Amino acid sequence: xxxxxxxxxxxxxxxxxxxxxxxxxxxxxxxxxxxxxxxxxxxxxxxxxxxxxxxxxxxxxxxxxxxxxxxxxxxxxxxxxxxxxxxxxxxxxxxxxxxxxxxxxxxxxxxxxxxxxxxxxxxxxxxxxxxxxxxxxxxxxxxxxxxxxxxxxxxxxxxxxxxxxxxxxxxxxxxxxxxxxxxxxxxxxxxxxxxxxxxxxxxxxxxxxxxxxxxxxxxxxxxxxxxxxxxxxxxxxxxxxxxxxxxxxxxxxxxxxxxxxxxxxxxxxxxxxxxxxxxxxxxxxxxxxxxxxxxxxxxxxxxxxxxxxxxxxxxxxxxxxxxxxxxxxxxxxxxxxxxxxxxxxxxxxxxxxxxxxxxxxxxxxxxxxxxxxxxxxxxxxxxxxxxx
Amino acid sequence: xxxxxxxxxxxxxxxxxxxxxxxxxxxxxxxxxxxxxxxxxxxxxxxxxxxxxxxxxxxxxxxxxxxxxxxxxxxxxxxxxxxxxxxxxxxxxxxxxxxxxxxxxxxxxxxxxxxxxxxxxxxxxxxxxxxxxxxxxxxxxxxxxxxxxxxxxxxxxxxxxxxxxxxxxxxxxxxxxxxxxxxxxxxxxxxxxxxxxxxxxxxxxxxxxxxxxxxxxxxxxxxxxxxxxxxxxxxxxxxxxxxxxxxxxxxxxxxxxxxxxxxxxxxxxxxxxxxxxxxxxxxxxxxxxxxxxxxxxxxxxxxxxxxxxxxxxxxxxxxxxxxxxxxxxxxxxxxxxxxxxxxxxxxxxxxxxxxxxxxxxxxxxxxxxxxxxxxxxxxxxxxxxxxxxxxxxxxxxxxxxxxxxxxxxxxxxxxxxxxxxxxxxxxxxxxxxxxxxxxxxxxxxxxxxxxxxxxxxxxxxxxxxxxxxxxxxxxxxxxxxxxxxxxxxxxxxxxxxxxxxxxxxxxxxxxxxxxxxxxxxxxxxxxxxx
Numbered sequence: 001x002x003x004x005x006x007x008x009x010x011x012x013x014x015x016x017x018x019x020x021x022x023x024x025x026x027x028x029x030x031x032x033x034x035x036x037x038x039x040x041x042x043x044x045x046x047x048x049x050x051x052x053x054x055x056x057x058x059x060x061x062x063x064x065x066x067x068x069x070x071x072x073x074x075x076x077x078x079x080x081x082x083x084x085x086x087x088x089x090x091x092x093x094x095x096x097x098x099x100x101x102x103x104x105x106x107x108x109x110x111x112x113x114x115x116x117x118x119x120x121x122x123x124x125x126x127x128x129x130x131x132x133x134x135x136x137x138x139x140x141x142x143x144x145x146x147x148x149x150x151x152x153x154x155x156x157x158x159x160x161x162x163x164x165x166x167x168x169x170x171x172x173x174x175x176x177x178x179x180x181x182x183x184x185x186x187x188x189x190x191x192x193x194x195x196x197x198x199x200x201x202x203x204x205x206x207x208x209x210x211x212x213x214x215x216x217x218x219x220x221x222x223x224x225x226x227x228x229x230x231x232x233x234x235x236x237x238x239x240x241x242x243x244x245x246x247x248x249x250x251x252x253x254x255x256x257x258x259x260x261x262x263x264x265x266x267x268x269x270x271x272x273x274x275x276x277x278x279x280x281x282x283x284x285x286x287x288x289x290x291x292x293x294x295x296x297x298x299x300x301x302x303x304x305x306x307x308x309x310x311x312x313x314x315x316x317x318x319x320x321x322x323x324x325x326x327x328x329x330x331x332x333x334x335x336x337x338x339x340x341x342x343x344x345x346x347x348x349x350x351x352x353x354x355x356x357x358x359x360x361x362x363x364x365x366x367x368x369x370x371x372x373x374x375x376x377x378x379x380x381x382x383x384x385x386x387x388x
Numbered sequence: 389x390x391x392x393x394x395x396x397x398x399x400x401x402x403x404x405x406x407x408x409x410x411x412x413x414x415x416x417x418x419x420x421x422x423x424x425x426x427x428x429x430x431x432x433x434x435x436x437x438x439x440x441x442x443x444x445x446x447x448x449x450x451x452x453x454x455x456x457x458x459x460x461x462x463x464x465x466x467x468x469x470x471x472x473x474x475x476x477x478x479x480x481x482x483x484x485x486x487x488x489x490x491x492x493x494x495x496x497x498x499x500x501x502x503x504x505x506x507x508x509x510x511x512x513x514x515x516x517x518x519x520x521x522x523x524x525x526x527x528x529x530x531x532x533x534x535x536x537x538x539x540x541x542x543x544x545x546x547x548x549x550x551x552x553x554x555x556x557x558x559x560x561x562x563x564x565x566x567x568x569x570x571x572x573x574x575x576x577x578x579x580x581x582x583x584x585x586x587x588x589x590x591x592x593x594x595x596x597x598x599x600x601x602x603x604x605x606x607x608x609x610x611x612x613x614x615x616x617x618x619x620x621x622x623x624x625x626x627x628x629x630x631x632x633x634x635x636x637x638x639x640x641x642x643x644x645x646x647x648x649x650x651x652x653x654x655x656x657x658x659x660x661x662x663x664x665x666x667x668x669x670x671x672x673x674x675x676x677x678x679x680x681x682x683x684x685x686x687x688x689x690x691x692x693x694x695x696x697x698x699x700x701x702x703x704x705x706x707x708x709x710x711x712x713x714x715x716x717x718x719x720x721x722x723x724x725x726x727x728x729x730x731x732x733x734x735x736x737x738x739x740x741x742x743x744x745x746x747x748x749x750x751x752x753x754x755x756x757x758x759x760x761x762x763x764x765x766x767x768x769x770x771x772x773x774x775x776x777x778x779x780x781x782x783x784x785x786x787x788x789x790x791x792x793x794x795x796x797x798x799x800x801x802x803x804x805x806x807x808x809x810x811x812x813x814x815x816x817x818x819x820x821x822x823x824x825x826x827x828x829x830x831x832x833x834x835x836x837x838x839x840x841x842x843x844x845x846x847x848x849x850x851x852x853x854x855x856x857x858x859x860x861x862x863x864x865x866x867x868x869x870x871x872x873x874x875x876x877x878x879x880x881x882x883x884x885x886x887x888x889x890x891x892x893x894x895x896x897x898x899x900x901x902x903x904x905x906x907x908x909x910x911x912x913x914x915x916x917x918x
Contacts, residue, residue, distance in 0.1 A: 145801055147799065308866045
């Protein structure tokens with residue numbers, strides 16, 4: 001392979017070739033560097049003669065083009081040991097955790113694309129993408145699910161883990177437990193020590209996320225991910241963002257300008273909640289919790305669901321129907337009526353009609369008149385259906 | 389006599405962005421097609437007639453940026469017409485096939501008429517651009533169109549302000565491009581509100597948003613008028629709370645109007661009922677039976693033996709239900725006015741637009757009757773938009789609403805549970821990466837290719853954030869498409885991120901992605917830089 005041949009290619013074509021030669025870091029190189037790397041790699045492959053022909057698929061055009069040039073350069077040798085180009089299709093070394101895998105149900109409605117995608121050979125493929133388990137960070141993120149529950153997810157990167165092992169020593173590290181320390185920091189400028197209270201959750205099963213039952217609406221929360229070391233010492237790994245659970249219930253605070261009385265509040269509440277006019281506060285409170293379980297908004301059976309062809313469950317059932325096909329042929333330019341209604345003929349003069357056939361007797365006069373109006377033919381099938 | 393209060397009917401029209409140029413036919417693209425035929429066109433027809441007959445109305449419509457983008461996409465418009473042609477062909481065959489069954493025959497004729505009318509409205513009348521139809525009603529002063537977060541992201545779980553801001557900015561910008569004005573209001577996806585998000589709305593000049601009942605009722609200080617008057621958040625943006633009583637009568641599949649036995653049964657579709665060979669050309673190309681939209685039965689009762697649908701009975705019911713709804717609102721408003729006067733209450737009733745017509749076939753008729761009855765049969769209530777209510781009553785109580793959503797159980801559980809909680813790790817990381825690159829490249833003079841890559845990253849991130857995917861994952865069935873969408877967008881985002889970082893952008897591939905996920909053509913990645 002000659003340098004002067006390669007420099008004629010565009011950078012994209014070179015990247016193509018580089019990809020097939022598995023040159024790592026190729027995107028970062030300049031064109032010159034790429035050419036050098038390709039030549040080097042190519043020669044290395046040849047010298048070793050450790051390659052076999054495993055080219056299973058027809059190569060994309062661009063590779064063919066490159067190959068032709070290469071062949072021109074070192075024809076004989078090429079024929080003995082062509083470049084190894086393996087399809088880069090890593091198949092499933094997926095970890096056992098389920099969430100990043102496609103759902104098990106068969107992928108319905110996904111026929112093969114009809115046209116080839118642009119530059120299919122080089123382009124990254126979405127199908128090959130695997131959601132990373134972690135991004136190399138050390139962090140914990142807190143989300144609010146509802147007035148009583150939080151959700152946390154986290155990751156600890158390798159450096160941090162190494163650091164912890166070193167600090168504690170292998171033995172102590174192993175005897176320590178990963179925990180979440182959940183702080184109630186309502187109205188506090190939290191410095192790690194001044195929370196109203198906290199509780200610990202031991203993380204089990206190598207989990208990387210957790211639902212936390214804080215059980216208290218209208219409070220502010222922060223969570224530390226850390227190690228609980230024997231002798232009850234806590235070693236912080238990372239601290240979460242701060243969140244607040246929403247209030248659940250009437251605010252005790254009233255506003256002078258917009259004074260409102262509790263009685264009026266519940267009156268209006270009763271209407272708003274759809275519990276009728278003038279319901280009592282107790283009724284309203286009880287009914288209100290219930291109403292959250294009703295599907296009267298997003299998630300109602302008709303929302304996006306209804307587009308997804310979700311069918312009702314049925315018990316065992318049987319349906320039988322009959323249909324009748326009436327077909328025939330005549331001169332292509334003839335005029336044909338069936339039961340007095342004109343029908344369209346196909347170009348060759350044939351026709352087909354399909355009827356749902358209910359119980360009873362049907363007379364089906366079919367009449368054809370020639371284009372010049374001279375000839376006339378009429379045939380009348382009579383069909384009856386009876387159901388027992 | 390003057391009215392005693394107001395009714396704000398709000399239709400939330402939304403579908404996630406589904407567009408697959410790489411496939412000839414794609415099952416999920418039918419969501420849009422069905423909604424156009426069954427909801428958007430019937431609603432446009434109702435509004436059009438009211439306008440012609442000079443009957444006043446005042447409604448609010450949130451048209452989400454993803455839906456608007458799809459309605460304006462030439463490829464989807466083309467595909468829709470093809471879909472509609474097939475439907476007309478099928479309806480034509482049905483007219484013949486049902487000749488010996490009078491009930492069905494009449495219905496086949498009705499569908500044939502509806503579909504040909506849809507073609508007329510879509511192709512001839514509006515030249516494929518239904519957004520311009522809605523714009524016309526807004527300009528006529530009958531419709532207040534509000535915007536929504538860019539891709540309908542569930543904002544309380546967005547974590548980063550940048551993500552919320554970008555979603556809001558994209559919605560507002562697109563609205564301005566399409567309607568020539570800034571939106572007065574915004575529909576927060578799933579009514580998901582998190583205290584503080586209103587500050588971002590304020591930055592974009594938004595005057596109000598809609599939230600669920602308990603968001604206001606549990607607000608602090610205690611709301612004097614409950615949900616029957618708006619409240620100003622700290623930022624000065626107004627929050628309108630949903631009225632549950634009026635919601636229930638329409639929403640609930642059991643107690644609500646749509647469950648009436650005379651109404652059309654949604655689940656009996658000829659796509660499932662008819663002989664396979666006959667229906668084969670009109671269902672999914674892979675041979676799976678799907679809904680065609682032609683349905684011949686009425687709900688009938690709690691039975692599987694459904695009886696034929698009789699349009700005139702259903703119409704009579706729709707009129708009756710409209711009368712009932714109006715009567716209940718009159719009573720409600722009188723009661724509220726007795727507590728609140730001299731302030732006139734506003735009853736806010738939001739519904740998903742696709743309920744009308746798609747699920748509740750008679751919904752558009754009901755709406756038509758309701759508007760007419762309100763005009764002619766009573767004087768207690770008047771239709772009004774939230775924007776206009778704020779003009780009448782600019783002074784309102786200040787409070788901090790409570791975090792809430794209109795999802796099942798009222799908070800975030802629908803979008804944050806075992807089946808879908810894993811997505812946030814990736815969405816949040818992508819937001820951080822987007823912010824990082826936006827800040828590194830915060831200049832208007834960026835080289836073309838890199839700018840394109842960064843803009844596309846913003847599109848991919850936003851598409852991954854659509855609340856619809858998390859919602860579908862939660863439903864537990866038909867999850868593969870949603871999973872695939874999240875994977876594809878995160879994958880495209882990640883590859884682009886690596887390419888921008890690696891200083892080599894694969895232009896061919898970028899172009900292919902731009903062609904697929906082509907919404908928000910004027911997006912500017914620097915919305916993430918703030």
